[in-house]
Amino acid sequence: MTTNNAYEADMTERRWPGQETGKPGFLRPPSMARPADECRHSPLPPLMPSIHDVAAMAGVSIKTVSRVVNKAPNVSAELRERVTAAIRQLGYRPNQSARRLAGGRSFMIAFLYNNPAPSYNGGIQSGAANRCRDLGYHLVVEPMPLAGEDRFAILDRLVAALRPDGVFLVPPLSDDARLLQRLSELKLPCARIAGSVMAESFNIPTPERAAGRMVADHLIGLGHCRIGVITPPASHKAAMQRVEGFRDGLLAAGLPIDDALFMEGAFDFESGIRAGERLLAEVRRPTAIFATNDDMALGALTVAHRLKLSVPEDLSVVGFDDTPAGLTAWPPLTTVSQPLEAMGSAVIDALAGSSADSPQFTFRLIQRGSSGPAAV
Amino acid sequence: MTTNNAYEADMTERRWPGQETGKPGFLRPPSMARPADECRHSPLPPLMPSIHDVAAMAGVSIKTVSRVVNKAPNVSAELRERVTAAIRQLGYRPNQSARRLAGGRSFMIAFLYNNPAPSYNGGIQSGAANRCRDLGYHLVVEPMPLAGEDRFAILDRLVAALRPDGVFLVPPLSDDARLLQRLSELKLPCARIAGSVMAESFNIPTPERAAGRMVADHLIGLGHCRIGVITPPASHKAAMQRVEGFRDGLLAAGLPIDDALFMEGAFDFESGIRAGERLLAEVRRPTAIFATNDDMALGALTVAHRLKLSVPEDLSVVGFDDTPAGLTAWPPLTTVSQPLEAMGSAVIDALAGSSADSPQFTFRLIQRGSSGPAAV
């Protein structure tokens, strides 16, 4: 039911008295929406105490409570003490909607994603959500289409309705120049993970290149000298660095760079199969394959199985991302793991300005059964 | 930095004039938070028009605009037309914070999850987020610990800050009795997927049992009569139904039920390996294994590889969930797929009361290379 009418789509259908529809709907109807009110003047403590309740209990003005809550300076120790006690006793929590309305902050951070790898998104999201929790923010998720004008409509609606305090993007969205430009027009603080396109938004860099080098060193160390590479789609700039790093390793080891051994994939299993088939059909068959993500590596592994090649005896395969599928494959996949949760956490820190420096991450090579010494 | 002090933890650190810290933080400082104001009386259309701008342009009161926006009855066609035009021209979008504050609705739905399978969460979340978008809601994600008192604190904070219009849970959270009780105390509309514990909250049932039966029929149809089953942990009530359905199938086919062939797993890869090892060490080795989720099935598959059993010639393996890892395994896993996106979407419909009936889902058996005829 996606409609192009931006206005219509933003409104929720709602039943009005007189419009009888059979099913009542599950959400609390508006009329009973404020249980707090009934409690306000009752002897029982209010269910959802407001700043006024706290102020009354502490015998101060609401402004003083506000100051204490926001850790503003110029509040005497004594009052701060009293207010804090009242807050604790009542279990007061500021109402975010009211804060947003009055103060211009929403305490919402929007997570825009498109990455089809659920474990990648999941890891980042989990780290980000937990850090948000610590900092008093909330994470709103918004899946975005990769292309098309829809994404601008989606973004506009999100921004208009929520006015998030910040937005963050993961690859490949973090290289979507038009999206970044729109975000900058909207003057939304924005942070990206592993972006490579230049943009004014903050970017959290990742050691893609060093990781690519690490894979090269690993395979070369095992004696491989003819190594096929399944490269990312050209749009995936960050992942492209993995290939660069891999080339660095070949150069450093004095190995030749054979363009026939570089096959472009689409970051999915199918394209890994196709690339693997072509690589393994080479007359001088490579003894190892480095795929720039796990899905493609698993495609290569599947081709090896189909061709009855033993892994790692006949062929070593290395992936990238440390997805769950790599762990459960046979043989388990040698791959590179990223500290996803820490990265998600760092993005929130960057947006909230609560971290001291630009974070540094290290990617780790996870050696498992799919890579071994080259056959002699 | 998780602190137990509920009050402290809810507040974001904030820089006040005079407190100089080196890094400015990335979020827009509060003072420049309202760019809309500057535009209000300028000749240019306001960047973020409010209901007042629309009312002024259409020459009506703000209340009338509100009525049009909320599709309330009793507005003349002419005014509705004028207002709609003004809304469109200005690109007006209602401010959710203000709506929440005034109307008692937040247009937020909270998604509580714990399920460690990212593709499961991801699928549900994606369906839910898209449906939210259609209906004008937003999806706030909140990862929850499985046990411990923390989850109540997390829930309380979420509710206090956001007052979400609804909450939804996926397994195994949907069977967390204490959490459900707390939600009901908070009077929060709540919907669950595949819950089996009785609770007053709405539950979206899934055909787990029928799916288990389907797997049994599939394997029995291939000629298997000795089939190992890796069961879910006892806490996963919904998944337990899969085993029931499987038993139904055995009974219907007149096959014996051998308790030695039922091994409890923990829904993860490792436990699948352990259960697989034990099953395949049986003197009369089963010719097929049904694991109640893919991770455990992949564990069994790994054991088969280690024992140099051919799959499916020597052993058929069937999983459940249709995870990406099952697709990329070797051989690709026969499994059961759930319409995750539709389920996520349906939960939102249930919460918003926008669907006519309780939805019915069908699980599909995905036949792939890991299951085949029983050896004679």
Place this chain on the structure above:
DNA sequence: GTCCGAAAAGACAACGTTGTCATGCTCTCC
């Protein structure tokens, strides 16, 4: 003692929306 400046506390008006009530206006029916 007076005065001054700074610090502490409060009063009050936003913020943008919805709920409630009041006010017309237009029918219909006697």
Place this chain on the structure above:
DNA sequence: GGAGAGCATGACAACGTTGTCTTTTCGGAC
């Protein structure tokens, strides 16, 4: 033509916070 019922519209007060400005209080220097 007058009463009453309904519809269409608007005025205004919430909602719970924060920003701004004002007032009070408190030290200390003269």
